[in-house]
Amino acid sequence: MSEIPKETLLSIYETMVKIRVFESRVSELFAQGKLPGFIHLYIGEEAVATGVCAHLNPGDYITSTHRGHGHLIAKGGDLKLMMAELYGKRTGYCKGKGGSMHIADVDLGILGANGIVGGGPPIATGAGFALKYQGKDNVAVCFFGDGASNQGTTHEGMNMAAIWKLPVVFVCENNFYGISLSQERHQSISDIADRAAAYDMPGVVVDGNDVTAVYEAAAEAIKRARAGHGPSLIECKTYRYRGHFEGDPTVYRSKEELEAWMKKDPIPRFETNLKKMGLLDDARIMAIHKEMEDRVDEAIRFAEESPWPDPSELLEDIYTGPAVVV
Amino acid sequence: MSEIPKETLLSIYETMVKIRVFESRVSELFAQGKLPGFIHLYIGEEAVATGVCAHLNPGDYITSTHRGHGHLIAKGGDLKLMMAELYGKRTGYCKGKGGSMHIADVDLGILGANGIVGGGPPIATGAGFALKYQGKDNVAVCFFGDGASNQGTTHEGMNMAAIWKLPVVFVCENNFYGISLSQERHQSISDIADRAAAYDMPGVVVDGNDVTAVYEAAAEAIKRARAGHGPSLIECKTYRYRGHFEGDPTVYRSKEELEAWMKKDPIPRFETNLKKMGLLDDARIMAIHKEMEDRVDEAIRFAEESPWPDPSELLEDIYTGPAVVV
Amino acid sequence: MRKLTYAGALNEALRLEMQRDPTIFVAGEDVGTYGGIFGVTNGLLAEFGPKRVVDTPITESAIIGMATGAAAAGLRPVVELMFIDFIGVSLDQLFNQAAKMKYMFGGKATLPLVLRTECGAGMSAAAQHSQCLESWFMHVPGLKVVLPSTPYDAKGLLISSIRDNNPIVFIEHKMLYGTEGEVPEGEYTIPLGKADIKRAGTDVTVVATLAMVPKALAVAEELSKEGISVEVIDPRTLTPLDEETILESVKKTHRLVIVTEEVGHAGSSAEIAARVAEKAFDYLDAGIRRVTAPFSPVPFSPALESHFIPSEAKIMDAVRAVLGAPETA
Amino acid sequence: MRKLTYAGALNEALRLEMQRDPTIFVAGEDVGTYGGIFGVTNGLLAEFGPKRVVDTPITESAIIGMATGAAAAGLRPVVELMFIDFIGVSLDQLFNQAAKMKYMFGGKATLPLVLRTECGAGMSAAAQHSQCLESWFMHVPGLKVVLPSTPYDAKGLLISSIRDNNPIVFIEHKMLYGTEGEVPEGEYTIPLGKADIKRAGTDVTVVATLAMVPKALAVAEELSKEGISVEVIDPRTLTPLDEETILESVKKTHRLVIVTEEVGHAGSSAEIAARVAEKAFDYLDAGIRRVTAPFSPVPFSPALESHFIPSEAKIMDAVRAVLGAPETA
């Protein structure tokens, strides 16, 4: 941690707070009935996206999941465009056509949240293929869950990335549940990182609530990928505080389990460290929180004031080039 | 090997010869234009099916592959019904509707050859599920290739069998090629058995051209499955002498490679051992070969004399119960 | 009579059948502890235990393939595909394995397997959680395709499907789960392959499925005030398709409108139109109209989704059009 | 003019396009060393090297998903699905990812991706290697569906498909690979969405695709001897579907027969029939006939397969039937 530049540490902290504030407000907005559709929140898992994406630049790609807001924000996504999309407004990232599960910003290298569990690994592999083909030293990062680790597409993507030594970093966010099914009920191993051996790639387990640990593991894997040495698998053990989606009664887990994890909250933990290092004090913390609240307020205002998409837009954006009318 | 009963050893030998003779004749018949469709031959790999199926009874299930004749014969399939099916005759196993890639005998526990690479693992898992549900001590054996080991369905089937401790034995026939792609080009590991660790199941590598080694590894895995301790993975390293299918020019491999493997032919190897043990002599060997030739001759005669399916049968056997006319 | 929701009726069908036959088991993602994302399997785990109510990993190929193997080996699986949209990761096990096994094996396999799934737009669930894909399954010989529109039909058709000895795709509609209707207690079956005339009429035939049935009925009610008599037919199964009932109706009304929520291009509506255009052509007095979703992925925003889903106004216009009236939209 | 086989024409299209644009690459099972199971990619590895001609593992989801990611990141993948029947293990990456990405992302993605595949019966390849599944892809907004019936069309349509900026399913027919026809040297394109009138006629319109086109032409030739003038139209693309050309023809001939090798139920033939039954109803003098495979998995035995595939005799009968003649079969 001592080797991480101070600005990076601060920016990591800010990003985690940004995600937390954004998501907390989204949760409220959903409860108020302002946001349509399904919303899957990342609260509690912020260290993963933040620690990984701190290494990325716009030429690098990520593929995300149904639980994508954190990845998008960490990769530089615009809060206003995100919030407007959650509202279903025409000013949103996807003009209201995608919603929470499909937010993307291809210019920023964000190849989309994804509504299909295991949808991302083959696509990230393809982005990595293109980067290698183009002779770039960029990487593609694939976020996926413990549940997704069983999906056949994940296996296929890792195998392909491994044989061609593609610059792909597979980041498994093991939050111990796929909806209601706990990890011990959906797979017979406890460390998903062990599956890296099936592809002869490095696999490491990281405390996903320790952002510097994530940052360091990602540094290694990304360096390796940029150098042309192929993919890696990083398993980050973490936990989601909210239900699978907003509205989930979470009958499948105990209050005690949740509380135990909340004690390991990645944000206060990192805060404490930064304070010890003299990089943060209470005033600065308050200021950062305030700033993020303001930015999210602004995003909400932007979204609420934005127009709905016009029905005439329904049939736009399906094809590149002339519309295909049927 | 010393612990294997003599009758079993002899029956294993006979089965290997039976497969070899059957397949060699099929190859000739194909070259003569007598057999329609695709034919994938098992010649060179006989020790795998034979060593495994020697442990099975009709209450046990197998799922097979496109390269299925060996599995079917080893599991007790009827040569006449098989040959008639290869000819496309109505007396065949599938009334001429299935052909080489779909021969099945559900009563014998043969859930079919399969035209889809990776088609079998989920089905074998289901058969294992049923056996456990029904409280039986039978097992389901899933044969699949090195190429199929990369397919997502294989990963999913193994994961599911592992978590529920189903009585399934996964037998990977690593013949080092999936059509033209060599193993080192389709996966970055050399021992597929290593992938068992991804499901916390035992995984062993066996010389697939040594039928007693296969027999012994299968004994262990099947015992474990019957006892309710869950699935295993056995990787058998072997080689196919013929092209991927009959007619394949095999531009992707060298004559030297083939010749080196032919020196390790499972049948003469086993023959030598049985001779040393005094269980076989040249006269008996000749007699067994003669018997198998006769049986295959008889099967060919049966097939050739059998009638073609009648066009009226085209629309039968699609549904159980009343036909669904559309 | 007692009323139940569509979800409740399905739940009751599952319970009754599982009580009757111990070889029936239910499996799928979150069907146990959670009781099903839409609550259809609620309470089954408590009543039947984890052997028969099985939470699976998120591996749809393994789920359907497992059901196929289990059915071939003597059980009667009722497995859930959480959203029909997920079929893309698992279609092979259904269409190349389960559906064709009997035929490929020369008749010597029986696959009593129900794949319950759920379709449709209306929840702003966006492009990967809102599709109607029934026509894909229709196109597969060996499968039956069932799609109930009422709680009564849901229960009777599910019981019939579970008792059928073929692989069946049983398609529910997410916006119907909460709808209520009269449902008899105890078991009853509805033959697969028998359409239901939801409302008799003489001037126009409207064939509708799933969530379009209540809309078609509302339009029929509205038009009856103008003296227009609309016959509304719900095929209830697409394979087998009860073409007789549809043809009889068209022979009487001479006019046909087909209403489905799916994208029209190569949809089930096309098949129904094609059948009538071949077999009742001489009785038709007007071209056949289809009212379907436009050729677009399902949009997220309610502002767009409401225009994606066929509306009563569009159905009304189509009915007027086949009656020769000028359209409004 | 110089003659080429259908496979040779496709091969030439790939070569010319790869020479022109270095962002084009070819990937798939056995496309490199082997040159493609049906020889279509023969010689490409030698000419363009392993970077651009990529043999893949047997993981179709990864193949299509890789192409999707690579296309989104700026390349132009042309990937091969060895048999269309294998789509079941990989459909999600095509229909939920590639096809919908642009729309879901609000227009901000371009996916120039060609999925070449091969379909059809006639080789006794049985139920899992002989299907025609074009209607599944038609039903997916965001995809274009191309299916050439001649060497000339194969080359021109493949070049157009590679240059198109959308995900395209390019469906070849295995029994056409060896057929010969005139093919110009050098590059030329054929617009996607333009049907071709393969033979002009005035009495009946026959719409046919893929391997049914030569059969329809043979029937047209035969009937011309009796003074019956058959117009044969090959749509060449099903999405976009050139309904104008078909409607114009029907307005002239007043009679329509549709011939496809796929199973009829919910097939592409249904869509074409439905369009005409809606939009040219007043011009039709007879019910619309479809000639398709029966509702069955594809059987293995040549003795059955030959009855599964629509025959010239059946086409002939259907044409006579719409002309009002009694049928023979």
Ligand SMILES: Cc1ncc(C[n+]2csc(CCOP(=O)(O)OP(=O)(O)O)c2C)c(N)n1
């Ligand atoms: C193919 C597919 N199957 C099932 C679902 C439904 N679903 C959405 S998220 C989810 C759980 C995913 O678990 P995990 O990968 O661990 O991610 P987490 O939600 O825990 O972040 C499921 C089952 C889906 N969207 N796609």
Ligand SMILES: Cc1ncc(C[n+]2csc(CCOP(=O)(O)OP(=O)(O)O)c2C)c(N)n1
């Ligand atoms: C899903 C699918 N993809 C591709 C094929 C074409 N194919 C048939 S066999 C085969 C090679 C299989 O290799 P492997 O699993 O090693 O078995 P082997 O042929 O070596 O016995 C391929 C690619 C197929 N039948 N199914």
Ligand SMILES: [Mg+2]
């Ligand atoms: Mg999880």
Ligand SMILES: [Mg+2]
């Ligand atoms: Mg192999």
